[in-house]
Amino acid sequence: MSAVTTRPSLALAALAVGAFAIGTGEFVIMGLLPDVAGGLGVDIPGAGRLISAYALGVVVGAPLLIAAANRFPRKAVLIALMGGYAAFNLASALVPGYLPVLVTRFLAGLPHGAFFGIGAVVAGGLVARTRRARAIAVMVSGLTLANVAGVPVGTLIGQQVGWRWVFAVVGLIAAVAALAVAVCVPDVRSAAPARLANEFRALVRRPVWMTLLVGTVGGAALFATYSYITPMLTGIAGFTPTEVTLLLAVFGIGMTVGNVVGARLADIATMPTIYGGLAATAVVSLLFVPALQNQATAVVALFTLAVTTFAIVPPVQLRVINAAGDAPHLASGANQAAFNVANAIGAALGGAAIAAGHGLASPNVVAAGLAVLGLGVALVAGRSAAVDARREPARVG
Incomplete structure (x- = not known):
């Protein structure tokens, strides 16, 4: 092609x-x-x-x-x-x-x-x-x-x-x-x-698996909240189930905006886009807790969370593909598997917070913690990539 x-x-x-x-x-x-x-x-x-x-x-x-x-x-x-x-x-x-x-x-x-x-x-x-x-x-x-x-x-x-x-x-x-x-x-x-052996070797490269880990932890932040968004909006903000259906469409619009913005920024600076998306997700997740006390602020927080969480999707996918070099297929597919692992982790941790008696809004605090953890992993990954880039000219020389 x-x-x-x-x-x-x-x-x-x-x-x-x-x-x-x-x-x-x-x-x-x-x-x-x-x-x-x-x-x-x-x-x-x-x-x-x-x-x-x-x-x-x-x-x-x-x-x-x-x-x-x-x-x-x-x-x-x-x-x-x-x-x-x-x-x-x-x-x-x-x-x-x-x-x-x-x-x-x-x-x-x-x-x-x-x-x-x-x-x-x-x-x-x-x-x-x-x-x-x-x-x-x-x-x-x-x-x-x-x-x-x-x-x-x-x-x-x-x-x-x-x-x-x-x-x-x-x-x-x-x-x-x-x-x-x-x-x-x-x-x-x-x-x-592509040679299958090369695909598996690419999958275990440090930049690849560290980026997959960033996507898993950062994605878990999304699902910690999204898995319980309906009981939050009905039980705290006071929306009806019919209104929640419309609000899920608002969340979808936010996802679309985040996807577009994240992609444009990723083509300019991939890792900074991931850093910014995860940091913003942590802040918005925490603000979501008081925002649920008012319907207008709840809608704003819902939309903004969708933007920040999906802004990291294109840069993570792009970094996985680029880091895998000439054998990107298995690594790219593993990113989708990681996203579904994130689904399970986020839902489980968010549910555990509710079951422990911390209230319906508590998954947002879990989401903030996961976003901060994901940001920490991303910073380590970015630093490792920078060190490797400085060493590469020395090897060539």
Whole structure:
């Protein structure tokens, strides 16, 4: 594949449609847990295991599928991954009983990380090097727009006509995305396949795994709050459940803004963008606690938190890809797995704070602590990179 294509905008749009399908399929179930639980005859925690099964699928699927697809053309792999995502979501809509749905949710998670991992590498290769973060952000915008439109609309559909229809719609969108990739993404069969050994060696490079750690800890800050945003907004700020649905769209708009701003800044200064995003997240998370006492300030804090947390997504993805050098696929996919590990860690720690009797707002304090911890890891990573850069000329000389 050439470094710059003649129609990168169409290719990036096709990848964004795939990200939209994945974002909707991943997050819409969170707003439909009571419906899913009732339809499958299980309690809310039982329905919540469907979310965990999907996340486990992402963690398992990202490295395994990228490794398995290592010698195949990237375009063909992207089509196959999105086709699989379509099929498994349709299966979730059709299979009877709790256990079969649990299995199909795990299977639906398998292509998620691999599609994002390989897609981010392809997106970065569609444009000049100085615009890579922005190209990746266009793809990721599909995920953020899913939280603006896909999740609220999907939740409404699920509430009105049944949750199984939502997975059917997600499957249809994924099928359209597979077709769009087939038509719009350049053929990359001429690209030399990466050696799998090089991919694994890149994954254990210090700049790579330290950046993955930054993304995991920083991402956990987001999920510590987001996992419990509905009870916070209803139980403290006094919003109705219907109003919360609209506020989740506000959060999605903030994610979109953060994604765009973070990408533009990352193309200029990657590590400072990560530092600033994590520091801002720590401050906003702490301010969220008093902000919940007033509906207007709660909305402002909600939007701002979405901006700061998603501002670190493009620079972290870009740094992982750059640090991996000529073997970026496995590292890029591992970043998606790390994001889902962050989901589990953040939700668990935020829930533990509530269970310990610290109140519904306490996950925000946990989020602030995680953001500070992530900033500390990022500073160490940045310092290590600077030391390595100073040593490199000495080796060459």
